[in-house]
Amino acid sequence: MKLTILGCHSATPRTNTNPTSQVLEIKNHMFLIDCGEGTQVELRRNKIKFSRIKHIFISHLHGDHYFGLVGLVSTFRLLTRETPLHIYGPKGLKEVITLQLKLSDSWTNYPLIFHELTSKKSELIYQDDNVEVHTIPLIHRIYTNGFLFKEKKNERKLDIAAVLRANINVAYYRKLKQGFDVENEEGVLIKNESVTKDPIPPKSYAFCSDTVYNEAIIPLIKNVSVLYHESTFIDKNEALCIPTKHSTARQAALIAKKANVGTLILGHFSTRYNGYDEFKSEAKEEFDNVLLAQDGKSFEF
Amino acid sequence: MKLTILGCHSATPRTNTNPTSQVLEIKNHMFLIDCGEGTQVELRRNKIKFSRIKHIFISHLHGDHYFGLVGLVSTFRLLTRETPLHIYGPKGLKEVITLQLKLSDSWTNYPLIFHELTSKKSELIYQDDNVEVHTIPLIHRIYTNGFLFKEKKNERKLDIAAVLRANINVAYYRKLKQGFDVENEEGVLIKNESVTKDPIPPKSYAFCSDTVYNEAIIPLIKNVSVLYHESTFIDKNEALCIPTKHSTARQAALIAKKANVGTLILGHFSTRYNGYDEFKSEAKEEFDNVLLAQDGKSFEF
Structure with a gap:
């Protein structure tokens, strides 16, 4: 299982920080999770073959999580893609993407299949022989889901x-x-x-961004191998968490501890900070196995 | 009059090429012309103050000319902009931008004023004491306008x-x-x-992208100081011009010659080419004063 962070910052893209997007390589899949502006360029920079992306998961419809999607969909067309593309995301996503295709008179020449999400309960949204994907309902300013990727039981x-x-x-x-x-x-x-x-124990990965501190997700992510949990702020800005519906690094770590996860990766950093040491040190006070996301960095588990 | 090229390539953004966007500084205005994906990052890289942009002109609704607009509009909001923003572009632009604002439940806290264009004749779309802006109807696969920026007569x-x-x-x-x-x-x-x-003669700038070779624009751009004309292809790929409704460098130069412009800037290069020497040499066979656009390059006139 390999996770490549294309972008792990909140709000606006800048010359040195990218909005949220990441690629999870698991059981021969390349799942793209969120797709902020500039994602297609970061895919190229990280030498990820466009043709291997067949499933895209969009957590919510704030721009820093999906403004790069329409460009990627268009580029797939220009690259004469024929493989179907499945997009999972909140209701409304299909309308906004197809409106833009209509206005440019540029329909895709590959099947573009939207799976629009509206449930506030966890759902199984994808499965095959090797892997399954469930939603993780999150609490944010608008309808938002995290995603749980689970390997199925391996063979003996x-x-x-x-x-x-x-x-x-x-x-x-x-x-x-x-x-x-x-x-x-x-x-x-x-x-x-x-x-x-005994078989190799199946691995699992939970992506939880964006969300306020929410213990209701703990049963869903219990014992996952790796949890990516947003940590927009550090302690000194905790007061911003409630109005913006975000979390601190410490809150992310508390969730990790209570869910007994293997590794916690912190991300979705506010661009107000110049460094990330405090994210790590504050989280480590609650949970030891903490890593920091970084644009362009890969993690293998 | 200063022109900064943020991007001058066609189709998809890549690590080393940006789609169309440029900033024209004229009579104390900063006019943003087209806004491909990544434009807001290029504005930062070129140290252009976001607050100075009050008018954005969108030529047409192909993604490489406007997919960066919704992100820029959203970033202006995050920067707590209060100054009104005027956007001039084809009908449909308002719907696609406002749909995305609606879905993210993030309305702008500054006045966002759309001036939707539908006419196939040249129109005066903006003027003040110092400058006026006219559309230049172009022929492309979808409804497209170039823009003519003219200084008004200077004082003696x-x-x-x-x-x-x-x-x-x-x-x-x-x-x-x-x-x-x-x-x-x-x-x-x-x-x-x-x-x-005698006063300094007023300067003028014509932006013509994307378009097939079209002599009908010549009366509109006659004697302009600077013409930016798309040149997606070179001679050897001229056959692609008709189906894609684009131009070669030579065709751009023929328009420049017939319109008696001061300087021709070539841009909107297809990303199929690795170098641009042939664009210049083929254009120079028709018209001598040719410059090549380049991402991040500024021209002063």
Whole structure:
């Protein structure tokens, strides 16, 4: 599982800070999460192949989270894309994108499929054999969802030496990986656990931006491997959290602790700050395993 | 008159090329012309004060000419702008910008005034004491206007030595600048031409992008000081001009020659080319005074 931060700042794009966008590489998918202005340029800068993006998740309709989407959709057309593109986001997104395509008389030559979200409860919005994606309802100034990406249970791993010793036909290996007991060449039933090892535990990633401090999300993100939680402010500006419906670094860390996550990544920094040391130190007072997002940085888990 | 090119490339923004946007400084105005994705970042990079922009002119509703507008409008709000902003562009622009403001529940706290254009004839769309702006109807795949910016006639310049010799009261200097004859302290009528010099000739700038080769614009841009004319292609790709409704560098130069302009600036280069020498050399075969636009470059006239 690899996360590439294209932008992790709030509000307006500047020469040295990008608004929110990130790419999650998981089980051979490249999921694009949010798409602030300039995202397509950052995709190029980070050498992410446009053609690998098939699913885009938009948390909410504030500009710093989606103003780059219409440009990316248009660029896919210019690149003569044919692969369908699925976009998941709040109701209204389809209207605003299609209005702009209509005004430019430039319809896409690939299928553009909108999955508009309106529920205030967590929903399963995508799944295949390897991964599933759920919404995480957040509390912000407008309708907003985070997203939970979960690997499905991995297959058991063969203990090849034990399998050979047990004299099992190769035709049964697939069944062994799936956890079944099988008969060996002599017709003896072989217990699965005696020839396989536990699978790699499935990984999970929760993206929570933008949101006020909200303990209601804890059951949804319980025990995730990695949590990206917005931390627009530090303690000294905590008073801004309620009117703007944002969080401090400390609040993000409290959520991480209570949800027992593996790693917390802080992001969505207000551009009022020149450095980010205090985000980390204040969060670390509540939860130890804290990383700071940074535009252009990749994390592997 | 100073022109700063923020972006002069067609189609998609890339790490090293920006879509169309430029700032014309004329008679104390900062007119923003087109606003492709990333324009607000380029304004910062070029240290142009956002508060000085009061009029934005959008040629047409292809994304590479206006996808940065909604972000700029939103940033003005975050910067607590109060000054009115006037936007001139094709019908539809108001709907797409206001829809996005509505969806983000973020109305501007400054007056946002749209002047939607629908005429296929040249119109006077802005004027004050010093400058006027006219549309230049262009032929492109969708409804498109160029813009002609004209300084109004400048005042005559006082020949101070002559004025003093003629013993004219300082109260009459304003009238002299306006071209009137005045009486001197002895009551003798003094001919204006004997104590003033011709004014600096007014400058003018024509922005013509995007357009197919179209001689119908020549009467509108006749004798302008500076013409920016799109040149998406060079000769070898001329066949693309008709289907895409664009021009070659040579065609831009032919328009410049027939319109007897002072200087031609070529821009809106297709991103298929790695260098621009051929744009200049092919244009120079038709018209000598050719400059190449370049992202981040300023021209003073």
